[in-house]
Each structure stands twice: as structure tokens, then as C-alpha cells.
Amino acid sequence: MVTVSKQTPRQSLTVVDNRTNKVYEIPIKQNSVLATDFKKIKAQKGDDREEDETEQGLRVYDPAYMNTAVVQSKITYINGQDGVLRYRGYPIEQLVKKSNFLETAFLLIYGELPTKSQFNNWQNEVMHHTFVHSDIEGMFKSFRYDSHPMSMLASAFATLGAFAPEANPSLKGQKLYTNAASGNPEALQILDRQILRIIGKAPTLAAASYRMRQGRPFNRPAHGLSYTGNFLYLLDHLSGHEYQPHPVLEQALDALFIIHADHEVNCSTATVLQVGSSLVDPYSVVSAGCAALYGPSHGGASESAIRMLMEIGSPEKVPGFMAQVERRERVLVGFGHRVYKNVDPRSTAIRALAERVFAVTGRNRLLDTATALAAYARKSEFMRARNLYPNVDFYSGLIYQAMGFPLDFYPVLFAVPRCVGWLAHWRQMMLNPAGVKIWRPRQLYVGESARDYVDPEERKAGETVFDAPVPVQHGDDSKRNELASYKDERGQTWGRAKL
Structure with missing residues (x-):
């Protein structure tokens, strides 16, 4: 010192x-x-x-960006110590109570709550862009029926970009979007049109991944319904006329969409900005965001939290499970957060939603276990010392399960609203008057210093299991092929058997 x-x-x-x-x-x-x-x-x-x-x-060494600010942003503010989350200055609790998802989307992307006429135009434009090209339905049908829906969704967004060549800077010039920073009207129009397309089509693509898993034909978007009402229609409508989702479920999903719309520079948003800094098209950017969100440490956490509750099974088994956690034999999912060192404000808003949903769907059978786990966490010195409080994933998974969504669809329900946050940050980057610099983190190289090439006969094998590929198990057909023989393109004979 x-x-x-x-x-x-x-x-x-x-x-x-x-x-x-x-x-x-x-x-x-x-x-x-x-x-x-x-x-x-x-x-x-x-x-x-x-x-x-x-x-x-x-050089500044900061593994996993534990204390590195990479952008200046006007979009979302988080105070992890006090449990504060605000979109453009508005507390998340107020938006969940008074706003709706499309209004909040406008706020996040454009900076202010829309006037009535602005909102009507915005809603009409978004809902106008809900249809997708019929060939994209063929892309979904190329997947196995048991493919993970997030694999389908990430592929669908990338495919969507192939249907908009006019929106690709690699084809139309690298300044296609960055020209918008100077107020160029054509660039701004191209930029905002892609935002409308992605937000409008996100529920259609997500629902297609769901219907593909169910083996059901794809629905066409229904005009006249809300954003989340149309999403539920796309997911669930089978036959008949004048389909209307239950208003409580529609409102709950809309509120969950608000809660999940943005969360500052998290893993997937950082991925979006990293990929976007190369000036690639926004469809590829959103596809990359889906790939990052897919992971069990990020958007897959709500699925993991429900699986954990199912494994615990009942309230009386909570102490035994937590004893394993405290011995570091098990991982506790749905508690704690990289940023929040207090109660996650999103989880507070979700708890009220949960009660309204359960009143309609019936009480989630895992709720008693979840309540016992949360009560244990409040009393546990181990948990308090590590600031481990229930987070958004802990309660959102309970609502999704009560609404009848399969576990592997939870990340998709996260991705649809998070497209708004990704696009808000991407747009902010494109409109930077100073231009867009490609992201290129530094590293601390700790490998071998310069050394001379070693001839094959003089080399030594590594000493640990990490120094070479581990043996890979193949199917039984590989054993049959191994016992067979064949000639390669050069005429050389391979295999144990003689021709």
C-alpha cells in the first residue's frame, strides 16, 4: 500500500x-x-x-469479466447489492404491474415509453411481421422429432437471415447499419425493419419448434390477438374457431416476457455484442444469442431448477439435499446470481404471478418442495454467507410447469422476449457515433515458450488424460466394419479380412 x-x-x-x-x-x-x-x-x-x-x-487480467465494463449503455441498470433492476430508469416492478410486453419492448429499444399513436403503429407493425416464409417450415421438418427446441430456434433465426439478403452487410456493404448513426434515413429504415421482423417472427419460430416436437401441423399467426395471446394460439390451437387463450395465462406470460426482456450485459447479450461487433447481420447475431442462452448456467437454469426440485421430491428431503450442497457434493440451482447479492427483484415480481397462475391451473405439486427449500435458504448460515437467495429461474420454472410447458421448452420461453433486449443493445451499438470497434479481448499466454519442431520418432506421449483424445466407444456396426475389408481410392487394402 x-x-x-x-x-x-x-x-x-x-x-x-x-x-x-x-x-x-x-x-x-x-x-x-x-x-x-x-x-x-x-x-x-x-x-x-x-x-x-x-x-x-x-495488461488488465479479469477472468470471466468479473469487474470489466465493456460498453456504455442507456438501457438497463442493475444494482446487485440492493436488488434493483430498471429498464431505461423505470423499476421492473412498475413495468410488470402497469405495462405490457410490446410497450416495454418499445421502451427498451427506443428509450421512452410510446405515446398512444406510437404504440398502435408499433404493435401493428410487429404483428404484421409474424408470418414466415413457407420454406422455413421445411427447415423445421428437417430436424428429428426429438431435437431440442433451442437447437431448432437458433437454426431458424440463422435461416431467417438467408431470406433477407438485403439486410446482410456482407452482401450490401459493411456500413449498411452503421450509417444509421449519422441519421441516414435509409440505413435507419433497414435497421428498424429487421428489428420488427425478428420480434414479430420470434413467437412463430418458437411455436414451430414446439409443434415440431409434438408432431402437430404448424399454425398461422392469428391477427387480433395480443403478442403473447398470438404466441399461445400458435402453440396450442388445434381446431375450431375463435380460439382465445385463458386471460390469466396470457397476462402471466406477458409479464414473464417483460421480466425476461433484458438483463444488462449478461452472457448472451455479451455474445450478441461480440458477434455484432463484426458487423454481421442481426439474424446471425440473434442466433448466436440463442446459442449462448441455451446453456444450463444461463437460460437453461429454470429447466435445471425444476429437475432439481423433481429429484428432491418432497419437503422432508430438503435438509438431506442441502447437506450434500453444503458438502459441495451437489449443485444448488435457482439460488444466487452473478450480479445480485440480495433478493432478485425479478423473483419478487414472479411470486405474485405464480399465485394467480396456480389459482387457474391448480397448485404446482413441486411448490411445497420449493417453499421448503426457500425457507431453508433463509435460515441457513451457509446460504446467507454466500448471498444465495431464490432467483428468477427458481420461480419461473414453477409457473412454466404449471402452464404445461415441457422442460426443454423453458429456454425458448426465455429467448423469445430476450430478442428485444439483444436487439436494443445491438441497435445501440450500431448507432454509436464513434463507430463500432470489433471486440478483441486480450489473453495472458502461459503455454510453452518458443521451441523447435520434434521429429515423430523422437516425440514422447503426454502423461495425463488431457494430453490426447480419450478412447471413443463406437456402435456395433463399427465392429462389423472393422472386421470387413475394402480398398480405398488409391487401391490400398484395409481391414483384417482378406479380399
Whole structure:
């Protein structure tokens, strides 16, 4: 620790490099410092490795971006210590209570709540873009019936881009979207048209993945229904006329869509921005977001939380399960969050929704186990010391299950509304007046230093299981092929048997 003499406070950080005894003053702006300012802190190479690049300036090492801000954003604010979540300044609790999903989508993307006329135009445009090309239905039919719906959805968004070549910067020029930052009306129109297309078609694609799993024909979008009402129609309508989803389920899904619409620079949003920084088309960007959201540590967590509750089975088994968690033998899902060190405000909003849904669907049979687990967490010193409170995934999974959605469809129900957040951040990036710089994180290279090529006969095998591929088990047909023989294209004979 270096003690600096008292003087008038100023917004800067004084750094003393003990290698050189040089003093650097790093400006502090918005309680942050520029990582590139640390590149000015240089030293002569001493005992360092060549790969440490000491003479090129100090690097900032932050595994998994634990404390690195990568963008300046006006979209979503999270205070993890106090359990605060706001969209464009509006508390999530107020939006869930008073807004609807499409209004919130407009807010996230364009910065303000829409006027009545703006909302009507926005809603009409989004719902106008709900239909997809019939050839995309053929793409869904190429999947196995038991494919995971998120695999289908990620592929569907990428496929959707192939039907909009005019929206592809690789075909139309790299400034197709970044020209919008100067107010270019044509660029802005192209940019916003793709946003309308993706938001409008997301429920249609998601429902197609569901119907594909069910072996049912695809529905066409129904005009006159709300965004979530149309989604439920696409999922469930079988026959008859004037189909109307239950209003409580429709409203609950709409509220869940608001809650899941954005969450700052999470894993999938960071993926969207990383991919988007290459100036690729927004369909590829959203497809990449789906791939990131798919993981069990991100959008797949609600599915994992329900599987955990099903495995626990009953309230009386909670203490035994938690004893295993505390011994680090099991992983607890649905509790704790990378950002929130207090109650997740989304989970508070969802609990009220859950009661309304259960009043219609009947009480979820896992609710007693979930309640017992939450009660245990409140009393457990192990949980309190680690700030492990129920998060959004813990309660949303209970609602989805009560509404009859299969477990592997939960990430899809997350992805549909999250398209709005992804597109809001992508649009913000494209409209940056300073331009878009491709994301290129640095690394600390800790591998081998320069060495000479080794001839095959002089090489030694690695000593651990990680140093070569592990043996792979093949099907029984491989054994038959192994016992057979054949000639390759060069005429060489292979196999144990003689021709």
C-alpha cells in the first residue's frame, strides 16, 4: 500500500510502478478507469517471459469479466447489492404491474415509453411481421422429432437471415447499419425493419419448434390477438374457431416476457455484442444469442431448477439435499446470481404471478418442495454467507410447469422476449457515433515458450488424460466394419479380412 500525501481530492487514481518507481495518474470517470490507460505503464523486460510483453504496457487480467465494463449503455441498470433492476430508469416492478410486453419492448429499444399513436403503429407493425416464409417450415421438418427446441430456434433465426439478403452487410456493404448513426434515413429504415421482423417472427419460430416436437401441423399467426395471446394460439390451437387463450395465462406470460426482456450485459447479450461487433447481420447475431442462452448456467437454469426440485421430491428431503450442497457434493440451482447479492427483484415480481397462475391451473405439486427449500435458504448460515437467495429461474420454472410447458421448452420461453433486449443493445451499438470497434479481448499466454519442431520418432506421449483424445466407444456396426475389408481410392487394402 502506497500512502500519498493529503491534497485536494480529484477524480484520478495514482499508481506507483515499483518496478520502475514511476508514478502514473489514471483519470477516473463514472467510477471507472480506462483499461487502455494502463498500457502506458511500461517496464524493461527483466525476469519476465517473452510472452509477458512487459515492454508493451501493463495488461488488465479479469477472468470471466468479473469487474470489466465493456460498453456504455442507456438501457438497463442493475444494482446487485440492493436488488434493483430498471429498464431505461423505470423499476421492473412498475413495468410488470402497469405495462405490457410490446410497450416495454418499445421502451427498451427506443428509450421512452410510446405515446398512444406510437404504440398502435408499433404493435401493428410487429404483428404484421409474424408470418414466415413457407420454406422455413421445411427447415423445421428437417430436424428429428426429438431435437431440442433451442437447437431448432437458433437454426431458424440463422435461416431467417438467408431470406433477407438485403439486410446482410456482407452482401450490401459493411456500413449498411452503421450509417444509421449519422441519421441516414435509409440505413435507419433497414435497421428498424429487421428489428420488427425478428420480434414479430420470434413467437412463430418458437411455436414451430414446439409443434415440431409434438408432431402437430404448424399454425398461422392469428391477427387480433395480443403478442403473447398470438404466441399461445400458435402453440396450442388445434381446431375450431375463435380460439382465445385463458386471460390469466396470457397476462402471466406477458409479464414473464417483460421480466425476461433484458438483463444488462449478461452472457448472451455479451455474445450478441461480440458477434455484432463484426458487423454481421442481426439474424446471425440473434442466433448466436440463442446459442449462448441455451446453456444450463444461463437460460437453461429454470429447466435445471425444476429437475432439481423433481429429484428432491418432497419437503422432508430438503435438509438431506442441502447437506450434500453444503458438502459441495451437489449443485444448488435457482439460488444466487452473478450480479445480485440480495433478493432478485425479478423473483419478487414472479411470486405474485405464480399465485394467480396456480389459482387457474391448480397448485404446482413441486411448490411445497420449493417453499421448503426457500425457507431453508433463509435460515441457513451457509446460504446467507454466500448471498444465495431464490432467483428468477427458481420461480419461473414453477409457473412454466404449471402452464404445461415441457422442460426443454423453458429456454425458448426465455429467448423469445430476450430478442428485444439483444436487439436494443445491438441497435445501440450500431448507432454509436464513434463507430463500432470489433471486440478483441486480450489473453495472458502461459503455454510453452518458443521451441523447435520434434521429429515423430523422437516425440514422447503426454502423461495425463488431457494430453490426447480419450478412447471413443463406437456402435456395433463399427465392429462389423472393422472386421470387413475394402480398398480405398488409391487401391490400398484395409481391414483384417482378406479380399
